[in-house]
Amino acid sequence: MNLNKEQAVYCANVFSDYFDKFGRIDEYMREQKLASMAERSPVLFGMGPEEDLFSDFTMSPADMEFELIELPQDRWDTYLNMISSHSNMTSIPGRCLRLAILE
Known part of the structure; x- marks a missing residue:
């Protein structure tokens, strides 16, 4: 799969926009951990x-x-x-x- 320049820039911007909402890496990791815990079925x-x-x-x-x-x-x-x-x-x-x- 080959991307042209516009597609590559679009993908880079989506990636950047997602991670820009986190100030630090531990905030990202905490959100991911909480999301994975929320997916566990209750027992x-x-x-x-x-x-x-x-x-x-x-x-x-x-x-x-x-x-x-x-x-x-x-x-x-x-x-x-x-x-x-x-x-x-x-x-x-x-x-x-x-x-x-x-x-």
């Missing part, structure tokens, strides 16, 4: 994916029982977006292996 308390995350920090490592599992892409994306400080783009489906360690 009943105690039944959401956050229940799968480790939360007993009083447990000794000697008492832990670990399990290595393969996660489907949708669960991987959900967990990654829950624990990361910024929004993450969903991977294009294909050959990849997403492993998680459960306790």
Whole structure:
């Protein structure tokens, strides 16, 4: 695909106009993170994916029982977006292996 000069300038202006509304990069990242969190479907308390995350920090490592599992892409994306400080783009489906360690 080739763009002529007018099309390239138009695309550059659209891009610039979008990012001009943010004074700093962290404002952009915050808006993206809030938008991704708003897209999560609501769940009943105690039944959401956050229940799968480790939360007993009083447990000794000697008492832990670990399990290595393969996660489907949708669960991987959900967990990654829950624990990361910024929004993450969903991977294009294909050959990849997403492993998680459960306790």
